[in-house]
Amino acid sequence: MEIEKCEVTVIHENVVRAVKEQMPDEDKLVATAELLKVFGDPTRIKIICALLKAEMCVCDLSALLDVSQSAVSHQLKTLKQARLVKYRRDGKVIYYSLDDEHIGRIFEAGYEHVMED
Amino acid sequence: MEIEKCEVTVIHENVVRAVKEQMPDEDKLVATAELLKVFGDPTRIKIICALLKAEMCVCDLSALLDVSQSAVSHQLKTLKQARLVKYRRDGKVIYYSLDDEHIGRIFEAGYEHVMED
DNA sequence: CTCTCATATGAACATCTGTTCATATATATA
């Protein structure tokens, strides 16, 4: 009958119950974490920030950010999977752009917070 | 005199130059990535979401989220270091809350994007 | 001062992540 105290102790039952009712679905929270995680890497956020200004191809991003072509390509794959960027092909060149104006809002929210210190 | 092609090839010089001028400081972008990275974990985003509703102590968070006391405490440390949460002591109990209403904005921006699919 | 309990912390460990390197794919051009 060994029960660790803190696993079970709830100091403010009413608060916990009230908040529990207001909490969004677990799935949605996990999805939100997964989305924001994609913004949480220097290379990726630079790509996002760059694409906020103009659509660009892999070589341009590579030169602009001073990151290898392979690294850019790998990160673009991550961004694609998270549906943050879309692309169009024109001959040999593939142009990437942000999938959605919404993406900018998330970036801005983070950036503004950083600038307010 | 070996130069890999893509490291140097810039297909759209003018675009790259223009975007480069508009890019924020490297530091700020890295800081933004570091900030958003903190939101990119299921446990932490749940803590943030919970504290959006009410200030809570470690035990309550542990019970609410069904995560061990130790894990909650470790994550609160991360959140503290990123200045996302603040705390006040009342006897044995330490109450955590969001440091800033701004934090909610970032969460909401991500959450809303998730809900729009 | 001692006991209890809320919280913090350090080490260990398994997993995840981002880059590099080598190579493959796809498209245009000669």
Add this chain to the structure above:
DNA sequence: TATATATATGAACAGATGTTCATATGAGAG
């Protein structure tokens, strides 16, 4: 078809990350 170039991809590896476990710290109660 052969070659050049833009991009993608898989394996490998080092470093980061999140949890657990054991233990420490700090404050109130007795």
